[in-house]
Amino acid sequence: MKRIAIIGSGPAGLMAAQAALEQGAHVSIYEAMPSAARKFLMAGKSGLNISHSEKVHQLLGRYDAPDGRLRAMVSAFNASDIREWMEALDEPSFVGSSGRIFPVAMKASPLLRKWLRKLAERGAELYTRHRWTGWTSEGLLSFSTQNGAVQVESDATILALGGKSWSRLGSDGQWAEILSQRGVYIDPFEPSNCGVEVGWSDRLLSQHEGAPVKSIALKMGDKKSRGDIVVTRHGIESGALYPVAADLRKELSSSGSATLLIDLVPDVRTDALAKRLASANSKDSMSNRLRKAARLDKVKVALVNEVTRGSPPGDASEIAALLKALPFTVSGTAPMDDAISTAGGVSWDALDEHLMLKAVPNTYCVGEMVSWDAPTGGYLLTACMAMGKAAGAAAAKAT
Structure with missing residues (x-):
């Protein structure tokens, strides 16, 4: 079985894990925080707006990215697909008066619990308190843990490390320096969806x-x-x-x-x-x-x-x-860390059509750590999940 390491357990990372599992890969998920998807849970605290029901061409127009790759991924896994995915987790959804899509339960926590349980049943392993620190000289993934440094071998790695806002929940952007040292161009971070x-x-x-x-x-x-x-x-x-x-x-x-x-x-x-x-x-x-x-x-x-x-x-x-x-x-x-999301991150020029880093073979980047932007209203989560699904499947299929 192909060994896929997912670093980051937000929606992009978890969807990448699900897509890789569906392709028969062995998946290990590594999270720096004590528990998974903390920003996702915070976003859903007062009602999880997970997507938007507007027509697909309108949905695609909400995204600011340099070419058609992101829009193609969202088109392939859009609001209708997200509602079907939720239904499969026994978490039905509804469309609010504004067109926004919410789980009937409204909160993120029930959906996350069922999602994590499904991934575990399919064989995914979740390791918390594992902060990624880069690669060893032998090419192994390196993590700092409470018990010291840990090295992990994988056939492919999917980075889902978030942007640079809400650092208390894990999105601190520290990964940018690690990738820069490997020749990956990082567009400057900017606050988005903020005052x-x-x-x-x-x-x-x-x-x-x-x-x-x-x-x-x-x-x-x-x-x-x-x-x-x-x-x-x-x-x-x-x-x-x-x-x-x-x-x-x-x-x-x-x-x-x-x-x-x-x-x-x-x-x-x-x-x-x-x-x-x-x-x-x-x-x-x-x-x-x-x-x-x-x-x-x-x-x-x-x-x-x-x-x-x-x-x-x-x-x-x-x-x-x-x-x-x-x-x-x-x-x-408003200050960067107060923003709901950030623009900037891994440049699209640094990625191939499957979101793999050109400078670091078999390493993929998904979610908010990539340089794109969208308003709130379910668009951010939709794109993160669509990118995760595309990269997870690509990583598992790659030879």
Whole structure:
């Protein structure tokens, strides 16, 4: 039997293990932490959004990668396949009102327990507290454990070591130096799916820090999203921000700052809004006109005053246009370790079509440690599992 070593026990590593087992390989899984899939469990603590039910071509459009390899893998193992896989584990799923897919049990822990049990029944061995430290001079895998150094021989290795956020759960990016020393190019890590920094005034923070800004639309470049955001001490946070985060990050990288446009009234056309504002009582203050005619709540009015320094334009058409595209200067992102995910990692140029490292034969890389990006909404987990399945099967079949 071909011996496959999987290093990392998150969704990408576990799916690689399952795919290799299905090809008849002997699989050993090595995990640095005391238990498996800690980030997966944390992600599912308040409801495991494992995939998205939108049409496959829409799903594929969510991924930012340099060529078609990732999209091909996701197409081969997409949301429908994930639902069938869950069903086979006796963990049925449902589609929420937003199109997101969740297990009926909602939590990640029941699914993970059944998954690990199934892998063990098929012969997979899980070794925890085994931190990978590279290769020995003889080409053996080297691990540090509580009982000292351990060396392991394998026919193929699949690295599923995560990105560089949530280091307390195991994704610390320390593997990057090991691979760099073997000639593997690593794209710089960047925080993704995270909050952004906006220089709020003391006045706004004293009155509205922590306040939600509901039912708005965001625009950055050609990317748009809808939902709610939250005013934080450092700027803006929440899921509505994540679909435009990649474009924000690129603009920050090239220019040092970026302009995020917020539509405070996305369900009202600009001309209709201007008409309502023009018909408002001219004796009212501008704040009252915004409240009554534009139907803005206190925090939205405060954001308008923040941008205009307390002097919004008096012309109805001008203020309507401003409410539909209120500009905020973004100066940076949240710290790397606070991000839900990271972009950057192993360059796609360093990988062949099966995700094997060109510089290190019979060694594959999967999941978030590879340089790609996607918003939250089930897309991250879907791609991680699709990559694991592809690499696991390829490693087991390779001669």
